[in-house]
Amino acid sequence: MSETAQTTIGSAWVYGDNIDTDILAPGPYMKKPMNELAKHCFEAIDTSFAVEVKAGDVVAAGEAFGIGSSREQAAQALVELGVSCVIAKSFARIFYRNALNLGLPALVCSEADKITKGDQISVQPEQGIIINHSKNEQYQCEAIPEQLMEIVRAGGLMPFLQNKNKS
Template sequence: MKKGKVWKYGDNVNTDVIYPGKYTYSMLEPDEMASHALEDLDPEFAKNVNPGDFIVAGRNFGCGSSREQAATCLKYAGIQAIIAKSFARIFFRNAINQGLPVIQSEEAARTIEGGEEIRIDFSKGKIRSQKGDFTFSPYPASVMEIIKAGGLIPYTKEKIKRGKLGK
């Protein structure tokens, strides 16, 4: 069971407000990236977020650019997982590839409120909130392997080492 406080946002939280384009091509350090996380949506977030917090949001979280830093900066800010009604497809891939769990649950995203403390059990696929429990389906095996490895880069490194490349 992992426990943390919730930051709640609405629909269509896009990659530009998560991590503005003006920072994307200048290779910033993790602390610096974390300090700009969600800058154009909620300037209070980066100042007050604590390691282990969760984000709960509406539909189409992470829509827009393919910039991976939208996932990375939230991870560096200490976000443990994101629950949303739905995710934009590239953000979904990017988050998994950074080892940042993303959970799609319409009901949990609708019910859980900002500021409350929730618990997530990843192995059982369970979210516990003040207003009740929610379940989510585990990832497909191929995705789980990437998360277990800590992201795509360590996963690929391992795969090459084991000589497990196709063709």
């Protein structure tokens, strides 16, 4: 077990299908610095998220999470706000790559809809396990392939490549 494979534990924020990139990173704020833009994450459907989300919290959602634009800020806003992972029934492909490249685990789980708001969640991305401590349930998710977990563990593609440069 590598040193960064510890599970994360956090409260769940729960949303539905087709959470798009404009909800995560609204266009009118795209020219702002990341910390400003992140304040508007989820604003169109939930104004409490960016204010109340805590470091380590988890976002759970339905199908096609991150659909829409290629804007990496959609995933980066979640990282900026301290979200430790996103669990969804499926992800839009560009968002999925962006998330892993930024060190944000994106877990594909067909049982994502069993999670309700505020559930205490921990995840083991390598093993493909999600534990719902509040409901005393365990869900299977698709394990992130080892070659991609190396990037996630490093904290994203940039630190991964920098480490590689050093060695």
